[in-house]
Amino acid sequence: MRDARPSVTVTFDGEEYDAFAGESVMDAARRLGVPIPSLCYLEGLSLYGGCRVCVVQIAEDHRLRPACATTVAQDMEIKTDTPLLRAHRKAIIEMLFAEGNHVCAVCVSNGKCELQDMAVATGMDHVRFDYQAPQREVDASHPKYVFDPNRCILCTRCVRVCDEIEGAHVWDVAFRGADAELVAELGKPWGESTSCTWCGKCVAVCPTGAMAYQGKAVGEMQHHANVVIRLATARTKGQWLDPEEVG
């Protein structure tokens, strides 16, 4: 099926491509197979712009911009992979590893984790910064799921999917700065939340091992973030995508 949307010509790292007018640099890159790292971005959810690993350089100025929130324009020259971008992205991933307690070896998502993948993708082989080793308590009060804030990177995918797709808005962020944390229902244990529908979408979209099914051992937790694409497409276009297709 041909898309009738008007197109604009852009370049990604010197290669010319046709992008749709009005789409974001991220969406264009995804569709065209240009890799841009990301963490908080998830197709089907609203934009958040918090992780900053998707920053790209636009030739016309020196400011870095998040690919997720930058709209393509005719003749836009986009650089997705420069030494500067690599250095910044690596630093951001290091910051994430240093601020929480990300111990891959004992994590349910070991080997299936987007943060872990991002470390590989950005060439992050060690953290130059001090590990903050915060004290955070695991919330295992829910009969079906576990939330481990030690592994949470505050991407808010769970907050958004719960609010925007499920319509329950169980999750939100409380406090600020380094004290910011995910809370269920204004700070209740998850298991005592009365608005949680047990739908599991928050678990599905979690990029790390912060949200998991009860009883999973190391490396056993497989998330399915792309379920959102199916739901969002059904919602907006009234059309069910083939689960195989969206992966």
Next chain:
Amino acid sequence: MAAVIDLHEVADREHEARSRYPWRIKACASTACLSAGAGATVQALEQTIEAADLVLDAVVVPTGCMGLCSRGPLVRVLRRGGDETMYQAVNKEVAIDIVRKHVRNHEIVDTNLLDTNIPFFTSQERVVLANGGVIDPDRIEGYVAHGGYEALRKAITEMAPEQVVEEIRSSGLRGRGGAGYPTGNKWALLAKAEGDQKYVVANGDEGDPGAYMDRTVMEDDPHRLIEGIAIAAYATGASKAYIYVRAEYPRAVERLDRAIRVARRNRLLGRRIMDTDFTLDVEVRIGAGAFVCGEETALLASIEGRRGTPRLRPPYPTERGLWGQPTMINNVETLANVPTIINKGAEWFSSIGTERSPGTKVFALAGDLVNIGLIEVPMGITLRSIVEDIGGGIPDGRSFKAAQTGGPSGGCIPAEFLDTQVDYDSLRQLGSIMGSGGLIVMDDTQSMPDVAKFFMEFCMDESCGKCVPCRAGTVQIHTLLDRIGNGDAVWADLRHLEQLCATVRDTSLCGLGQSAPNPVLSTLQYFGKEYEELLSDEKKEVADA
């Protein structure tokens, strides 16, 4: 519907009332003087006047800020005919003396005399603060007697909205909140924007440590702000406005609330203002104690009752702001300039200051200076003039080391740049910013890495936590500064510090994060040696790469 206020009549009545008293004693009752005991001063003045049988001769007017806060409580004694005497450090005893000696016997109280012929007063140019030390902030009559609401009358009865926008645009007024965006352009954007409901928001979430420019405007001349807002709303087609005041300013909230009620009663706000078709509601919204809410998108979220975190721009608030409607956010000081610009014209305004930064700027002078307080100076004045003339130089025989402008988002400027003109562009070139107007001077006893750490701690505490570089990066920068301060750091730490600053600056979501490294970067640039001297002698090395 209540009657529209007759500005001329009110002004005439006020002038007439004023001339009844041979003596008028203006006592600063602004927050700084109040904390120095101005409450007791006012009381002592009033009681002594009565006790000395001078009630028909003298009247006490509590006023807004007179500027030289470090010498407060300040009192001005005005004699009919024009003589004026200023007193400093007026405690209860001095207040009694002023009435008994000065008012009754025409004898100056020498011990507390404050010479107004010093550069602190003579080098200033008061536009925004024109009514400070002059009027009683709680009485609209005082404001009207000094030309208040004349600009609003002129704008809505004699000018088309486009003309008002054009007037502001050609005045060259730039946003006083820090970034210096041309105000007229912003107004034009909102005027052009389409929406069911447009909003004007006055940003009074002044959060820089030591800064109290906006507080002073809101507390001491609330009607000036309201008038500025009303003119902005008329020019842009907004019919609803909010004043976002930080919760730490309860007095500003109280004053503004009262001023809004009074303005509404006099048909200066509300429906059919001054019997025209222009309608405007103004409401005060109280902040929730977060520095980041001074960032415009976070501020809007906060007004809507949501968590105060910044969001991605575009869309800019003038396209999609409060509840998705076109919204314009102006800083309090910016709006306080507006009535005078309309009254005196764009040309007059742009004749003050520099070509690219016209007008004046209010600064809160703080730190190691002889004179500390609130000043308003023409843009383009040199930093040296502010420090040495107005500020009176560095006390205790110490010497000047650095001036910090722009608060936690600004930078430290060393002595070699004292002759730099103070305007948006020159400060930016030096790695600092104009900011909202905090100006902290440091003498040669201050450690610059310590100063940087202080500001970094502020930014770290105030980070909203939304984006990673600001949330986690400020923590790491602070950790490194801590290590440097403790003498435990090595060269690699210093390098990591610079790299971290670059990442936080270049990748953070909003202005708070992007500018958070400024104090570190500017002190590294101008006082790098101080960091190096703190490095550990130990042969300990840490990894590079």
Next chain:
Amino acid sequence: MSETTPQKARVATVWLGGCSGCHMSFLDMDEWLFDLAEVADVVYSPIADVKDFPKDVDVTLIEGAIANEDNRELALQVRENSKLVVSFGDCAVTGNVTALRNPMGDPSEILARVYVESPDLNGIVPSEAGIVPPLLPKVLPVHQLIQVDVYLPGCPPPADRIQEALEGILNDDLPRDRGEAIRFG
């Protein structure tokens, strides 16, 4: 060793605060260990009976984090006497499981919990000067104490990855972009 044969590289491995899993993985290199022996001598290792860390070592692989005074001392010796230091495995690179105690703060509380509160009788924190090394307040990754030249993450790093890294190091052609070879966990 005859004078004409090329000088063999002097390789060492040390075991600090870790589970020895990285060394098990090292042994998993199986027959390649014979190839390694052709070009290198293992001059110090928990699997070799050498008491003191030798001088003039070419490459030292450090397994484990810096958890106690002994670890600290040995790591400093390693740096002093090695041309190239490799952080070998996640504990050395990140602190990993060894550093799980860090969020709990002061080690004395943990020691009391383990040795005093938990046992049914005769609870006592073991201490013997010169034998039981005191714990450091915080477990550190190796690079926070000494300069590290190559990072080899993994818990443990699989044998083929260790082999690849050693080949790269010994032939001085370790690629800059190492792809999956730097995966944690």
